[in-house]
Amino acid sequence: MEDAGIICRCYNTDITGLPMEGNAKDNVFKVYLADIGLLVEMLGPSTRADILQGNLGGFKGAIYENLMADTLHKKAQNLYYFQKDSGLELDFLVRMNGECVPLEVKAKSAKSKSAKTVLSHPEKYQVKHIIKFGDYNIGRAGTLLTLPNYMQFLLDLEPEKVVLEKIDTDELTRLAKEALEK
Numbered sequence: 001m002e003d004a005g006i007i008c009r010c011y012n013t014d015i016t017g018l019p020m021e022g023n024a025k026d027n028v029f030k031v032y033l034a035d036i037g038l039l040v041e042m043l044g045p046s047t048r049a050d051i052l053q054g055n056l057g058g059f060k061g062a063i064y065e066n067l068m069a070d071t072l073h074k075k076a077q078n079l080y081y082f083q084k085d086s087g088l089e090l091d092f093l094v095r096m097n098g099e100c101v102p103l104e105v106k107a108k109s110a111k112s113k114s115a116k117t118v119l120s121h122p123e124k125y126q127v128k129h130i131i132k133f134g135d136y137n138i139g140r141a142g143t144l145l146t147l148p149n150y151m152q153f154l155l156d157l158e159p160e161k162v163v164l165e166k167i168d169t170d171e172l173t174r175l176a177k178e179a180l181e182k
Helices: 036-042 045-052 057-074 113-119 149-154 169-181
Strands: 007-013 024-033 079-083 092-096 099-105 130-134 139-141 144-148
Touching: 007 057, 024 036, 024 057, 024 079, 036 045, 036 057, 045 057, 057 079, 057 092, 057 099, 057 130, 057 149, 079 092, 099 113, 113 130, 130 149, 144 149
Parallel strands: 007 079, 099 130, 130 144
Antiparallel strands: 007 024, 092 099, 139 144
């Protein structure tokens, strides 16, 4: 199903740091539909009618979280999340400007205990910023940025450009010889 483009896996990571690929657990993952339209279709006609009337009911959280997975997937991002046995969980982890940035997705304007915990222990989690999407206006409280759910598609996740300076191989050879002579 993944190869057919129907689902995408979101892998659990051991830590909230880079590289996420190296910290992912291959056998622990969540599954999201690769297209939010497929999820809504699977919920059935009565649920679709409720959604069109603005009543997302108990599915609201799952729909918004899958919408974020769909958005990230369409931006060619591998999907990662962080979860510990203690119950601490961050919905998604992305790389932005050379940092691991957690994304929290809330159906309402709920508090995020996990985000608060992670931000209050930067030395332990190596997280400087968290972006929380939900039923919010745009706002910032310290290192927590809140955005309305409809702004998910605006995430700037372009690959970082790495420019390597020219290496003086003669100087490296000289330094290596010096080191061997000592």
